[in-house]
Amino acid sequence: GAPECVFGAGGAVLVEHTVREGGARRTAMRAVDGTGRPLWSRDFDTEVFVAADPRAPRFALSGAARFELLDAGGRVTEGRDDVVSASFTAGGELVTVLVSGAVTRS
Known part of the structure; x- marks a missing residue:
């Protein structure tokens, strides 16, 4: 793909989604700061989406019913196994949609 x-307050994440032969999905992510300096990278053997906080240097990853919140260095600061989607509001509030359909805000 x-x-x-x-883009967010902590820099930018370059994302590439690919589909391998047989339909297997893969996601590659590379985060950089405002000068283009590499911050972290993550590779997944599934489809994963990223949201960047516009107010703080953090990123939300969601995919395969898994959620992880990363700091600017790529360290996991929070995680859950029942989240299908995560995003940030313009004010920096984290919004998640759970497998049950419930919406959480923090």
């Missing part, structure tokens, strides 16, 4: 870029 076509690469995408997600």
